[in-house]
Amino acid sequence: MRREGAGYAVSEQLQRGRTRRATAAAAEPPKAGSRRAGVGRLFLLGAVLGPGLMVMLADTDAGSVVTAAQSGALWGYGMLLPQLLLIPVLYVVQEMTVRLGVLTRKGHGELIRDTFGRPWAFLSVLTLFVAAVGALVTEFAGIAGVGQLFGVPKVYSVGAAALLLIGLGVTGSYRRVERVGIALGLFELLFLPAALMSHPDPVSLVHGLGQLPLGNHGYLMLLAANVGAVIMPWMVFYQQGAVIDKGLRPRQLRGARVDTLVGAVVTQLVMIFVVVAVAATIGRSGHATALQSIPEISRALEPFLGFAGAKLAFGLGILGASLVAAIVVSVAAAFGIGEAFGCPHSLNSQVGEASHFYLAYVLALVLGAAVVLKGLPLIHLTIDIEVMNAILLPVVLGFLLALEAKALPAQARMRGPYRWFVYLATGSVILVGLVTTFHAVAG
Helix, strand or coil: CCCCCCCCCCHHHHHHHHHHHHHHHHHHCHHHHHHHHHHHHHHHHHHHHHHHHHHHHHHHHHHHHHHHHHHHHHHHHHHHHHHHHHHHHHHHHHHHHHHHHHHHHHHHHHHEEECHHHHHHHHHHHHHHHHHHHHHHHHHHHHHHHHHCCCHCCCCCCHHHHHHHHHHHHCCHHHHHHHHHHHHHHHHHHHHHHHCCCCCCHHHHHHHHHCCCCCHHHHHHHHHHHHHHHHEEEEEEEHHHHHCCCCHHHHHHHHHHHHHHHHHHHHHHHHHHHHHHHHHHHHHHHCCCCCCCCHHHHHHHHHHHHHHHHHHHHHHHHHHHHHHHHHHHHHHHHHHHHHHHHHCCCCCCCCCCCCCHHHHHHHHHHHHHHHHHHHHCCEEEEEHHHHHHHHHCCCCHHHHHHHHEEEEEEECCHHHHHHEEHHHHHHHHHHHHHHHHHHHHHH
């Protein structure tokens, strides 16, 4: 079953229905009408919530958590300000994605293909594939690391996770995938008690907010890794496809924006919790400490946080982050491939109706798990992958801005001060990607 094509106009029947509802509402007493309107708005918002929150929870994946932990260990609270500044950047990027999906009813790859041609769609999917494979490796490495905390061999932890995710994805229900994914992702909130148990010094924390040693090469590369850990290519493909699979319509655009904003704040708060927890413990020694694995991070935190904080809170937080991200990344890769090649691509389809879509989903998971079972150093690999994401951002954001300017109806495009703010925010991120590319090549 293929998702429907572009359909932006509201039908005459729907308009008549709206008129009838508006007339009926006007006839109600003001107080009762106000209560009904409030309940109605909450109901509509609840029906819209999901794609933004899920993609943002996936954004704080195992790679992001490890990058945040490295930031706290090496630079203390010096990476807190960038985490706050990235909230509006993350929101405006994903808000463009939501608008494109809701108003055009086309996925990101399909929209690039129809607007700029098939070769450009293949380039975008190649970018997605590279980022997705790297991300899945870090997710399964995170799952393996959590398994090691509790003495579970990685062949069992990684294998069980891969089978669980494959079974979930092929059920033929987007809503089921979304609900399970959000439930798993909420384990990330365990990083909050871990941060509180670390007893951060408020004076040092405020002082760290004013530190931005941009002249330091090591700080600059870790900053690029944090940018790459927050804005990832697969997020654009997933959320644009997810709002279509969920069936969101133009009248629900405001709720979808709220969903995206809530998710952007939550994901960056989680990153801040991790930075604070590590900066207040490992990082307060005053010596730059490079972390080599998730068990090593846990052992370093245990004297400060105890068993519950170090193993349960930190370990379960990473497990939830890794699982929800693995779902989102593999679905995004399958969306992109299906869109670029014009194949049926929906989580609401049965396996026989979208065989290529589900094959891409399963292969992405199997490939990521297989690479991890070969045995690779997680920490160095994770930082390198996040830096790679930052390098790919100019391509991803360039396509996104071009689609916003060309594929949307004129009245739905950005304008005024907001438009210039978005250009400034995305331009800054693109600049970070270009500078990172230069340093990577020169180094």
